[in-house]
Amino acid sequence: xxxxxxxxxISERKIYLRFLDAAFILIGLYLFxxxxxxxxxxxxxxxxxxxxxxxxxxLYFFGEIFEMYNLKVASDIYLTLRSTVITTVFTTLxxxxxxxxxxxxxxxRIQIAYLFLVILIALSVNRFFYMKLIFSPKFLKxxxxxxxxxxxxxxxxNNQNKGTNKIVAYVSNKSLAxxxxxAYESFETVNLEQMVRTNFINEIIVSSSSLQFITNTLxxxxxxxxxxxxxxxxIDSFIEExxxxxxxxxxxxxxxxxxxxxKSHQNNLYLTFRRGFDLFFSLIGILFFLLLIxxxxxxxxxxxxxxxxxxQIRVGKHGKKFIIIKFRTMIANSEKNGAVWARxxxxxxTPFGRILRxxxxxxxxxxxxxxxxxMSLIGPRPERPEFVEKLEKELPFYAIxxxxxxxxxxxxxxMHPYASTVEDQQKKLMYDLYYIKERNILIDLKIVxxxxxxxxxxxxx
Numbered sequence: 509x510x511x512x513x514x515x516x517x518i519s520e521r522k523i524y525l526r527f528l529d530a531a532f533i534l535i536g537l538y539l540f541x542x543x544x545x546x547x548x549x550x551x552x553x554x555x556x557x558x559x560x561x562x563x564x565x566x567l568y569f570f571g572e573i574f575e576m577y578n579l580k581v582a583s584d585i586y587l588t589l590r591s592t593v594i595t596t597v598f599t600t601l602x603x604x605x606x607x608x609x610x611x612x613x614x615x616x617r618i619q620i621a622y623l624f625l626v627i628l629i630a631l632s633v634n635r636f637f638y639m640k641l642i643f644s645p646k647f648l649k650x651x652x653x654x655x656x657x658x659x660x661x662x663x664x665x666n667n668q669n670k671g672t673n674k675i676v677a678y679v680s681n682k683s684l685a686x687x688x689x690x691a692y693e694s695f696e697t698v699n700l701e702q703m704v705r706t707n708f709i710n711e712i713i714v715s716s717s718s719l720q721f722i723t724n725t726l727x728x729x730x731x732x733x734x735x736x737x738x739x740x741x742x743i744d745s746f747i748e749e750x751x752x753x754x755x756x757x758x759x760x761x762x763x764x765x766x767x768x769x770x771k772s773h774q775n776n777l778y779l780t781f782r783r784g785f786d787l788f789f790s791l792i793g794i795l796f797f798l799l800l801i802x803x804x805x806x807x808x809x810x811x812x813x814x815x816x817x818x819x820q821i822r823v824g825k826h827g828k829k830f831i832i833i834k835f836r837t838m839i840a841n842s843e844k845n846g847a848v849w850a851r852x853x854x855x856x857x858t859p860f861g862r863i864l865r866x867x868x869x870x871x872x873x874x875x876x877x878x879x880x881x882x883m884s885l886i887g888p889r890p891e892r893p894e895f896v897e898k899l900e901k902e903l904p905f906y907a908i909x910x911x912x913x914x915x916x917x918x919x920x921x922x923m924h925p926y927a928s929t930v931e932d933q934q935k936k937l938m939y940d941l942y943y944i945k946e947r948n949i950l951i952d953l954k955i956v957x958x959x960x961x962x963x964x965x966x967x968x969x
Contacts, residue, residue: 518672518749522577524642525634529571530564532630540626548611548619555611562609563599567627570598572957573964576631579672588635596628648674650708654695654722654730655715655743657684659757663713663743666751673750677707681721695721700729704738711739713746717757752923753938754945759904770947773912778949786878786885793875800872804835804864811860814840817873822890825913830882832890833873837861849895849928866966868959874916886952887915888940899937902930909940912947919943919951922958 540546549559571577574591581587603610604620614620641647651673653660660678664687667673677691679698684690691707693699703709712733714722722730734740744755758767772778801816808816818836821829838856857865864870877883883890888909891899899906920939927936943951 518579521579521582521638521642521672525577525582525638526568526571528634528637529567529576529631532634533563533567533627534560536626536630537623540622544622546619546622547616548614548623550611553611558609559611562606563603566599566603567595570595570602573960574598575961582635582638585639588639589632592628592631592635596624596631599627600624648672649710651675651677651746652704652707652709652712653678653715653743654680654712654726656681656717656721659715659717659743660684662756663747666747677703677709679703679726695723695726698726698729700726700733704733709738711741713741713743715757716742716744717760748942752919753935753942756934756938759934759938763905767941767945769911770945772947773944781949782884782886782952783881786881789885790875790878793872794879797872797875800869804869807860807863808836812836812858812864821893822914823893823896823910824882824890825910827896827907827910829893830877830880830890832882833876835864835870835873837864837870868963871916878916882913884913884915886918886955887913888918888943889921890914895933899930899933903934903937905941906933906937908944909937912944917955917959919955922955922962925962 537546537549538551541549541551550556553559571591574595575581575587576591576595581591600620600623604613604623649672651667653663653675655663655678657680660680661684664675667675675690677693678684678687679693679695679700681695683692691703693703700712704712712730714730730740744758747753747755747757754767805816808814815836818834818838819831820834822832824830837858838854838861839858861870874883878885896906918940919942920936923939924932924935927933943955
């Protein structure tokens with residue numbers, strides 16, 4: 509069904525950024541090589557293809573780590589500048605000092621500065637065009653929602669500041685308060701085709717839990733629009749794509765109608781790879797742990813007096829309990845009145861303990877748990893039995909987290925780090941269930957990269 513406005517989806521925006529980042533850099537280097545005395549990156553060299561591929565690899569790798577392809581970052585001038593500069597620095601350094609695959613180090617070191625400047629300027633120009641053109645409201649996807657008012661309000665709240673979709677109209681049982689900017693029609697009187705044309709709608713999202721409001725007439729109109737090529741899908745699908753977590757509306761009695769375990773849970777090749785991955789990095793992590801002990805010990809003496817290590821019972825796979833090991837970050841007797849969730853700016857955390865938490869150094873002893881097979885590098889964070897008992901009573905399907913081994917890091921940790929209330933725990937549960945549903949090597953790689961970003965930007969709890 510034709511519409512007069514053009515829009516770019518989330519995936520299209522990310523492809524735009526990645527493709528044109530590489531294109532602008534290579535074009536910039538070619539022009540610099542053509543018009544200036546730039547001997548380092550010589551396009552007439554027979555190895556030029558290898559050089560270009562290596563440069564693009566480093567660009568994408570460090571771009572992911574420093575969040576250049578996070579659309580929220582890409583829409584903010586300050587965050588974009590920060591990510592662009594840091595990515596350029598690391599891309600240049602690693603590229604220059606990669607033996608054999610990159611050009612030989614030039615005798616005139618100013619050539620390296622030229623490489624840095626060309627990359628930085630090319631990336632900055634592309635990001636400028638993105639903000640002025642692609643990020644423009646003209647290229648947002650216009651959304652029409654068909655649902656009850658409560659669901660519509662939640663979707664609008666979740667969609668704020670996303671920069672990819674624009675909710676412009678809704679069909680519901682009653683009008684929303686403070687929503688005069690949105691076009692509204694009731695379930696009984698709506699003419700969907702006219703509403704779609706008037707508001708240049710690109711997509712309709714329909715609630716799967718408001719079926720009592722969808723009359724035969726309304727359903728017939730939806731089918732006609734679907735036949736004409738308009739995209740129509742459920743709110744659950746929309747929320748999952750928009751937030752990278754499952755929809756809270758799925759946490760009901762018909763949960764298993766929507767939720768299925770990833771096939772990776774039964775893929776022996778994937779599971780064997782994951783265990784080998786865990787063993788390899790746990791050995792490296794334990795070595796790093798041993799090297800850190802003297803430094804953490806000194807920091808403990810100065811600003812965190814007490815025991816070096818802290819042991820605690822946690823709940824693992826299939827509900828089996830195990831003892832987790834961490835560098836201690838809290839004052840002595842911090843839970844004399846009972847178990848309490850750690851929260852942002854927790855007064856029980858010592859000054860040195862705060863550094864350990866922000867940098868995630870306090871988690872490094874858990875590589876011992878990974879080696880013992882109590883944990884994996886990636887999975888839902890293990891909780892304490894007291895909290896698990898409480899959460900299983902208050903949150904449906906919380907126990908599903910225990911179908912896989914808990915992890916040193918996980919999707920919920922990198923997407924929603926703070927959880928000091930039951931409501932926060934429900935959000936983290938939706939991220940954990942999304943990971944269990946989608947579990948594969950690609951999302952594992954994303955978690956590793958996001959964890960590195962969390963450490964480098966000191967976003968630990």
